[in-house]
Amino acid sequence: xxxxxxxxxxxxxxxxxxxxxxxxxxxxxxxxxxxxxxxxxxxxxxxxxxxxxxxxxxxxxxxxxxxxxxxxxxxxxxxxxxxxxxxxxxxxxxxxxxxxxxxxxxxxxxxxxxxxxxxxxxxxxxxxxxxxxxxxxxxxxxxxxxxxxxxxxxxxxxxxxxxxxxxxxxxxxxxxxxxxxxxxxxxxxxxxxxxxxxxxxxxxxxxxxxxxxxxxxxxxxxxxxxxxxxxxxxxxxxxxxxxxxxxxxxxxxxxxxxxxxxxxxxxxxxxxxxxxxxxxxxxxxxxx
Amino acid sequence: xxxxxxxxxxxxxxxxxxxxxxxxxxxxxxxxxxxxxxxxxxxxxxxxxxxxxxxxxxxxxxxxxxxxxxxxxxxxxxxxxxxxxxxxxxxxxxxxxxxxxxxxxxxxxxxxxxxxxxxxxxxxxxxxxxxxxxxxxxxxxxxxxxxxxxxxxxxxxxxxxxxxxxxxxxxxxxxxxxxxxxxxxxxxxxxxxxxxxxxxxxxxxxxxxxxxxxxxxxxxxxxxxxxxxxxxxxxxxxxxxxxxxxxxxxxxxxxxxxxxxxxxxxxxxxxxxxxxxxxxxxxxxxxxxxxxxxxxxxxxxxxxxxxxxxxxxxxxxxxxxxxxxxxxxxxxxxxxxxxxxxxxxxxxxxxxxxxxxxxxxxxxxxxxxxxxxxxxxxxxxxxxxxxxxxxxxxxxxxxxxxxxxxxxxxxxxxxxxxxxxxxxxxxxxxxxxxxxxxxxx
Numbered sequence: 001x002x003x004x005x006x007x008x009x010x011x012x013x014x015x016x017x018x019x020x021x022x023x024x025x026x027x028x029x030x031x032x033x034x035x036x037x038x039x040x041x042x043x044x045x046x047x048x049x050x051x052x053x054x055x056x057x058x059x060x061x062x063x064x065x066x067x068x069x070x071x072x073x074x075x076x077x078x079x080x081x082x083x084x085x086x087x088x089x090x091x092x093x094x095x096x097x098x099x100x101x102x103x104x105x106x107x108x109x110x111x112x113x114x115x116x117x118x119x120x121x122x123x124x125x126x127x128x129x130x131x132x133x134x135x136x137x138x139x140x141x142x143x144x145x146x147x148x149x150x151x152x153x154x155x156x157x158x159x160x161x162x163x164x165x166x167x168x169x170x171x172x173x174x175x176x177x178x179x180x181x182x183x184x185x186x187x188x189x190x191x192x193x194x195x196x197x198x199x200x201x202x203x204x205x206x207x208x209x210x211x212x213x214x215x216x217x218x219x220x221x222x223x224x225x226x227x228x229x230x231x232x233x234x235x236x237x238x239x240x241x242x243x244x245x246x247x248x249x250x251x252x253x254x255x256x257x258x259x260x261x262x263x264x265x266x267x268x269x270x271x272x273x274x275x276x277x278x279x280x281x282x283x284x285x286x287x288x
Numbered sequence: 289x290x291x292x293x294x295x296x297x298x299x300x301x302x303x304x305x306x307x308x309x310x311x312x313x314x315x316x317x318x319x320x321x322x323x324x325x326x327x328x329x330x331x332x333x334x335x336x337x338x339x340x341x342x343x344x345x346x347x348x349x350x351x352x353x354x355x356x357x358x359x360x361x362x363x364x365x366x367x368x369x370x371x372x373x374x375x376x377x378x379x380x381x382x383x384x385x386x387x388x389x390x391x392x393x394x395x396x397x398x399x400x401x402x403x404x405x406x407x408x409x410x411x412x413x414x415x416x417x418x419x420x421x422x423x424x425x426x427x428x429x430x431x432x433x434x435x436x437x438x439x440x441x442x443x444x445x446x447x448x449x450x451x452x453x454x455x456x457x458x459x460x461x462x463x464x465x466x467x468x469x470x471x472x473x474x475x476x477x478x479x480x481x482x483x484x485x486x487x488x489x490x491x492x493x494x495x496x497x498x499x500x501x502x503x504x505x506x507x508x509x510x511x512x513x514x515x516x517x518x519x520x521x522x523x524x525x526x527x528x529x530x531x532x533x534x535x536x537x538x539x540x541x542x543x544x545x546x547x548x549x550x551x552x553x554x555x556x557x558x559x560x561x562x563x564x565x566x567x568x569x570x571x572x573x574x575x576x577x578x579x580x581x582x583x584x585x586x587x588x589x590x591x592x593x594x595x596x597x598x599x600x601x602x603x604x605x606x607x608x609x610x611x612x613x614x615x616x617x618x619x620x621x622x623x624x625x626x627x628x629x630x631x632x633x634x635x636x637x638x639x640x641x642x643x644x645x646x647x648x649x650x651x652x653x654x655x656x657x658x659x660x661x662x663x664x665x666x667x668x669x670x671x672x673x674x675x676x677x678x679x680x681x682x683x684x685x686x687x688x689x690x691x692x693x694x695x696x697x698x699x700x701x702x703x704x705x706x707x708x709x710x711x712x713x714x715x716x717x718x719x720x721x722x723x724x725x726x727x728x729x
Contacts, residue, residue, distance in 0.1 A: 123554045252372040254681040
């Protein structure tokens with residue numbers, strides 16, 4: 001009883017800032033809810049029906065999905081390998097340096113980081129094209145080509161997500177039982193074999209956590225795409241339309257809050273389903 | 289005894305009276321001071337054009353002499369953020385006296401939902417006075433016959449061209465037809481050893497913020513006799529670009545980007561590129577004159593009217609306030625329209641004032657670049673964005689479609705594909721209008 005009472009203020013705050021907005025978003029998604037209009041009629045699933053035929057929403061959904069899975073596919077294996085290298089190979093004082101160097105991008109403010117990457121990808125002045133041309137490749141319009149600009153966002157997001165994933169994996173490595181590794185070493189298992197047959201399966205709960213966090217943040221991508229591929233005159237256009245950007249535009253530019261809420265509900269549904277699927281997959285693998 | 293008692297009582301009474309008088313005086317002085325402090329009024333100006341901030345501050349300085357207690361706070365931010373601020377501010381309630389700068393095409397939805405009040409009679413009479421404003425500007429600041437705002441300035445487009453580059457290319461006059469625009473662009477483009485353009489002949493708006501791409505497309509479309517939206521007989525609207533004018537306009541963009549390669553999406557563009565000598569010509573509003581004066585004062589350039597006419601986007605000032613606050617805010621709005629201030633605006637900021645009957649010659653004579661904006665041909669035509677709720681959505685979605693089309697090289701020589709693209713885009717525009725009950729027959 002005391003524990004419940006002690007938790008009550010926290011639960012109340014959580015309900016107010018998390019649960020209530022989600023419930024209200026669900027309500028708004030069923031209304032023609034214009035910021036300015038006094039009349040906000042209930043329209044059932046009309047917003048969702050319109051979403052199905054909206055080319056901008058489809059483009060945003062596709063781009064967001066590609067970015068989220070792209071970041072996941074780059075971050076998880078790379079973070080696992082880097083964490084293993086740092087944990088097993090660097091016994092020196094440099095381990096701390098490597099950890100810090102990899103983690104720094106995660107704590108760097110999003111906008112300045114994206115601005116720096118925007119310069120790197122710049123078609124005319126960027127070091128990336130300078131490097132490419134110096135080794136005989138043709139320069140590319142990184143931020144103007146629709147496919148390449150999505151790739152640029154994936155690279156930027158992966159760069160930022162990597163540090164966090166590495167640190168979490170390092171915590172996981174440090175909690176693994178050393179006796180198992182010693183036994184495997186005595187049995188003649190090589191380092192890659194120990195990594196693949198011991199570390200990877202034992203770190204599954206960590207992998208689950210990191211992949212859920214990475215995927216959810218990938219679906220919420222906004223600032224990276226916005227800074228990289230928009231918005232001032234003469235800058236690249238909105239090549240990378242992502243869901244959050246589309247929601248923002250529908251809410252505060254077109255004042256269609258109900259419609260934007262239906263996009264948010266779709267995003268919530270996707271993230272929820274993916275998270276459940278990941279949990280289920282890893283639980284079943286764990287049992288088997 | 290009685291006298292003594294009376295005297296003592298009187299003395300006590302006097303003392304009490306004196307004390308009361310002193311306390312009263314102190315309280316009165318305190319109240320008076322409070323009243324003086326209360327009479328100091330703050331008017332906040334919300335602007336969507338940061339370059340307008342010095343103008344409003346200049347107006348406020350002028351008002352100081354008449355009303356020393358008036359404190360004007362200018363909050364000028366980027367236009368899109370400004371629009372969001374208005375939407376959220378007006379729906380959630382704005383505290384104090386606020387002067388709001390807003391385009392006539394955007395304001396209607398606020399007025400329809402009673403979020404902005406009518407202008408007081410004296411202000412309305414000033415706006416309705418034909419000697420002060422052309423009917424176009426008065427109606428832009430009005431709704432159903434009632435005046436809500438005071439016209440201030442407008443965005444109007446003209447051609448800017450680099451006269452040195454023209455001379456170098458053997459061109460002595462600005463282009464007069466849209467066909468000439470392409471011919472000139474070809475002659476003016478400078479290329480590197482690989483044949484790629486290093487200086488664009490004509491900086492077209494191919495990328496950037498959404499709505500601007502569609503607006504610039506509309507300006508070019510207008511030269512061919514088309515428009516993004518046209519009014520219908522039933523007082524509604526429909527798309528008007530899936531036609532010959534639309535095809536000619538889009539084809540010109542595609543020809544310049546993909547066939548003649550006089551410009552590419554990656555090239556530096558717009559005013560910044562013009563000021564740095566990275567483009568030979570481009571179409572833009574009059575504020576660029578002020579921008580060039582401050583950033584590239586040695587640039588040799590001239591301006592010219594467009595072949596058929598121009599967009600004219602009037603921006604008006606509205607007030608959200610009550611009582612004495614409202615009076616102070618409207619006084620400030622009226623002061624912005626004083627001839628001295630409007631001349632200052634033209635000279636120092638470059639936006640074109642809307643008020644007629646003001647002698648701007650002191651500015652136009654020293655800055656000939658204003659010529660194209662004020663001395664246009666007699667048959668020159670103007671158009672503006674319709675004041676309908678979903679105008680921004682229509683333009684933003686069209687811009688998204690256009691951005692894709694500009695990238696599509698296969699469209700450049702395929703009229704059937706261009707027509708199909710335009711039809712699909714126009715269907716989307718009409719769909720938005722239908723959803724809002726605004727699609728005409």
